Amino acid sequence: MDFLNGFVALLNFVVIPATAYGAQLALGALGVTLIYGILRFSNFAHGDTMAFGAMATILVTWAFQSMGLHLWGLPTALLALPFGIVVAALLVLGTDRVVYRFYRRHKVSPVILVIVSMGVMFVYNGLVRFVIGPDDQNFADGARFLINARDFREMTGLDEGLAFRTSQAMTIITAVIVVAILFWFLNRTRTGKSMRAFSDNEDLALLSGINPERVVAITWIIVAALATVAGVLYGLDKSFKPFTYFQLLLPIFAAAIVGGLGSPVGAIVGGFVVAFSEVTITYAWKKVLEYWLPAALEPEGLVQLLSTDYKFAVSFAILVIVLLFRPTGLFKGKSV
Secondary structure (H helix, E strand, C coil), X not given: CHHXXXXXXXXXXXXXXXXXXXXXXXXXXXXXXXXXXXXXXXXXXHHHHHHHHHHHHHHHHHHHHHCCCCECCECCHHHHHHHHHHHHHHHHHHXXXXXXHHHHHCCCCHHHHHHHHHHHHHHHXXXXXXXXXXXXXXXXXXXXXXXXXXXXXXXXXXXXXXXXXXXXXXXXXXXXXXXXXXXXHHHHCHHHHHHHXXXXXXXXXXXXXXXXXXXXXXXXXXXXXXXXXXXXXXXXXCXXXXXXXXHHXXXXXXXXXXXXXXXXXXXXXXXXXXXXXXXXXXXXXXXHHHHHCCHHHCCCCCCCCCCHHHHHHHHHHHHHHHHHHCCCCCCCXXXX
16 A cells, blocks of 8 residues: 555656646747757747747637636636637747848858847747736636545545646647647648758758748747647646746757757657656655655655756756767757
8 A cells, every 4th residue: 555655646746747747848849849950040939939829828718718618627728729829820920020031031140040039039028028917827727637636535545645637637638639730740741741851951952842931931830839839738737927938948948959959759758858857856755755665764854856946957957968968869850
């Protein structure tokens, strides 16, 4: 029984949260790696694109809630998500036309585009704060738990109760669906194949008659969709606060670089590597070890390597290690 109690505690505080968080990072990292692979620069505005898409979805969600529209036990934000994606897509397409296209046509170095994207990042961040405010915003509704801890304890007789939030289950399921659609699109459709060809060899793709502006526009639309979905899922699972998405840029880039920039599979794997690293290193293992170790060996302290305040330091450490020893990442993407 002690082993099972410890296992349930491990699921509660490590496995389930890290899996949901990893799915959110993977979706964010996919957007970063698509921009790097096709447009050839690191988009530092990606975190705030997530915030903008989430903000647009929240505003529509509030409108739906005020009209009494609900999605049974699921969050109303799922109904509002397509509207948020459209608004985010219009934003990034407009930004590309007004800002990035000028530098792309002048064939500036990627470093210049990175600096430009930092400027865009601050504009997006200020816009989100101006529209929705800098504080936490609550937009989650519907059933809070898929599995309730109290019901689980009564059903199993264990001391530990398994709590599986609806937002966590929805994050994992939605991420699987979105990734499956993305890979089908990239590998099975003519447009997806042209995007891959453009990423592999731009000059050869142009000679083959591929329209570069069309590829760029579709890339931005896909990135906007990924960013909005990731931002909304993170907001439902944790909370929505504009500055949080600015901070998320570090673990998202760490995930993309760990997997290999330009590699969609690597972005997904990197997301889970970073998420599980952050959660396991900042989790206090005392509760689990009390179940699994003999009484004489039970720890007195929290058995926590780092405080949760330093979880982004884990991402930074992983990022530095990968850049030093394997800059192409686990799946040999483009070197940083």
